[in-house]
Amino acid sequence: MIPEPIKKFVNLIAQLPSIGPRQATRLAFYLVGLGKAQINELASAIDALKNLRTCKDCFFVYTSGDALCYVCSDARRHKDVIMIVEKETDLISIEKTKKFNGRYFVLGDLKKNGALDTIQKLRLNSLKIQIKNGGGTAKEIILAINPTTIGDLNAELITRELNDCAQKTTRLGRGLPTGGEIEFADEETLSAALERRS
Amino acid sequence: MIPEPIKKFVNLIAQLPSIGPRQATRLAFYLVGLGKAQINELASAIDALKNLRTCKDCFFVYTSGDALCYVCSDARRHKDVIMIVEKETDLISIEKTKKFNGRYFVLGDLKKNGALDTIQKLRLNSLKIQIKNGGGTAKEIILAINPTTIGDLNAELITRELNDCAQKTTRLGRGLPTGGEIEFADEETLSAALERRS
DSSP states (O other): OOOHHHHHHHHHHTTSTTOOHHHHHHHHHHHHHHOHHHHHHHHHHHHGGGGEEEOTTTOOEEEBTBSSOTTTTOTTSOTTEEEEESSHHHHHHHHHHTOOOSEEEEOOOOOTTSOOOHHHHHHHHHHHHHHHHTTSSEEEEEEEOOSSHHHHHHHHHHHHHTTTSEEEEEEOOOSOOTTOOGGGOOHHHHHHHHHTOO | OOOHHHHHHHHHHTTSTTOOHHHHHHHHHHHHHHOHHHHHHHHHHHHGGGGEEEOTTTOOEEEBTBSSOTTTTOTTSOTTEEEEESSHHHHHHHHHHTOOOSEEEEOOOOOTTSOOOHHHHHHHHHHHHHHHHTTSSEEEEEEEOOSSHHHHHHHHHHHHHTTTSEEEEEEOOOSOOTTOOGGGOOHHHHHHHHHTOO
16 A cells, blocks of 8 residues: 555654654655655655764764864864753754864764663763873862752763763752743752852 | 764755754764664655656656556556645555555645646646546545635635536545544634534
8 A cells, every 4th residue: 555665664663762653654745745856855864864974982973084073173272161961952052152162072972761871881981081081080070960859870980980970070050041030940050050150 | 063964864855844953963863873874764765766766647756667657557556546645755645545446646744825826727737638638527525624614715715726527526524533533623624524424
């Protein structure tokens, strides 16, 4: 009933995070409707993702041909101030502020069970070795982990893992978000804003 | 900051229906993480969508090589009972019931402004010509349009367009959905269920 190419597309696409089989099926028919030229364009845009590599120092992506990602290969960035992020998209959000002049370290999505997975442990080990080779201790490690219960738990775990690796370990400040309204802020946020008033 | 292949991917993907730029960015990094083999598989699954054609009779898709879609090319299906659907996915849902032995006609997503667009008018014209060439009038035209206010409005428009094309024009029956609870049914549904009791 459903043509084979659509079935195959739906099976693959529905495996991607946050896309269900229904959305995948609608997408398939939508793409068929767009026609050859646009299908080609999309297929080659996906194919081009193969050209990306993961930076061996920070695990952010970069275009193959370069030796490291654009942050790690930038000599003006402080190598001894290291911001640990969960996701590449978190890194991008921080970079957009243009207020951070250190380097990053991408840890990967943190699990909800409050334990680091094997890849995350390997990555943290790699970070420890980098810090050791770079002079013994980093000046600062910033844990840019979401300010949630799970985030707090994971931040503690990571702090313990990186014990003795940095002169200080910090987290991003908590308080009222710009544009937020005091009336609607939750208790935790208000308490943090009070404690950290400036 | 963001590598070029990711930017390009995000730009294209974010144009697809119901995918925003944030989801597209996350998808991009997810795909890079999957690695070459799976990126290849996805790119070629999308490329294979080019092999699909739109049936000249009913506008459903079919694999090129065939002359018509699998419904229109099936001699056992009644050609003079025509079900008009909005979307290919509606057709698939109806086919899964295995209770319909006529043919289909895919009209395309109905607009919310209560007017048919140019493509829909062209398609309806093509249907009129098909009906004329097939013997003058169809036995029945079933409007499988969603039972919503907009759907009702559009069904009226289509009925007017197809005036004199069929011995009767019907819509799908309304009433309580199987598994539904009377307590939670809305008034319109309950009224319809009462009127159409059997």
